[in-house]
Amino acid sequence: KNQVEQSPQSLIILEGKNCTLQCNYTVSPFSNLRWYKQDTGRGPVSLTIMTFSENTKSNGRYTATLDADTKQSSLHITASQLSDSASYICVVSAAGGSYIPTFGRGTSLIVHP
């Protein structure tokens, strides 16, 4: 069964600090992995997409990594801002067949001033 597990479930950090969110998956065969940011009361918005051959991808202060061998991904946020407070959801897609992405439960990040 395809599964996506995220940790931690929630995280509180001070503004300006860095943090790393984790995602482990069992989706097979692997096609790609996306990190979405979901602000309170809004729909998720795609931050990055990682394919099998990519190890690192950056989007501003967000850097995603992928280890396809261990089936792990991380999202690193540098110099956090108050606007980073949101839920971060890891979504993994399988190759072939009908495209049904598997969602993680998300990590709730709170950035305090």
Add this chain to the structure above:
Amino acid sequence: EAGVAQSPRYKIIEKRQSVAFWCNPISGHATLYWYQQILGQGPKLLIQFQNNGVVDDSQLPKDRFSAERLKGVDSTLKIQPAKLEDSAVYLCASSLGQGSNSPLHFGNGTRLTVT
């Protein structure tokens, strides 16, 4: 480009009542999804359309939920009758194609409270 539009934003109903949600996807997006997101959890797929055909509805509680996408554009999701456990945010998403490289574009959702 205009995003995915959903209405209403909020809805409060009593159990056993009926409710309907509406979604207008991004123009040209063939694939449309309805997700249910319970507080503190990730979105759970209810149904996926490719144009006006159903691709997957295996997790749709068909005894009370129904969805349609007439003409392959707008879509409606209906719950009849509602139960307390249906309280959640209902998200609509669309993508350009069915391929896994197409990102999902989400609307802001409809928050349903069943009392």
